[in-house]
Amino acid sequence: MITIDESNYPIVSVHFENSSTLADTEKYLAHFDKWLSFNQKFGLILDQSTSQNQEDQVKSDPEEIEAVHRLTVEWAKQNKDRITQFCLGMAIVYDGDDLEKRKKAAPKTIAGIFGCLGQVFTSQGEAEQWLLSLQA
Template sequence: MIVIQDSKFPIVAVQFVNAISLADVEQYLAQFDQWLGRETAFGVLLAQVSDPTQATIEDETVHQAVHRAIVQWGKQNRDRIAQHCVGMVLLIEDAAEFAQKQRAVPKTITAIYGCPGQACATRSAAEQWLQQQL
């Protein structure tokens, strides 16, 4: 499941709940394309959360398809993203996961999307980082 909030544009939030499906990614990328179409600066806050009330099935084939779709779209839209997206921040609230990923996330975001990237452990820190980029 995916929850997209852009009522606070130019800061938008995308929350993936449990495993990410190809349909979720298609919805996210279509929305990202709409944000780019506004031709104004914006920042993206990404969060992956677990909801124990919903079943989660990790399928490696789906995971690979999701990754390919994101990377391919990012490459195709890299110039537009670099022009309008001031940054993307990945919210990682689990302390152990944050410690493990905080150095790689900025490089990965920049490599895929062509805009600055950051990892933050709290939503307020993530929003503050995006505000500084605007």
């Protein structure tokens, strides 16, 4: 399940609870398309933090994970020019065991796929501060 919070627009937040389904991803990408259609700069917080207990309970379907990845990458490829123009940055909130690995990989991965800045943070507050600093 995902929860989308637009109350602080132009900073928007998407919270991913457990593993994303294809339907969740379609909903998220439809919102992303809407934000791009406003033709103004915005920042995106992708909250992927989860408790270890939740993580242990999630039984991810490898085919679903692959379908989500394919859909996201294909959509990003089709919209990369608009994303580069209007998305200030993507801040990922993450607290998993491989945090340092993700922190290192995220900037290059996000730039390559989406064409905008990207960083990983351990809290929503840090992520928001970073995005606000990009607005200045």
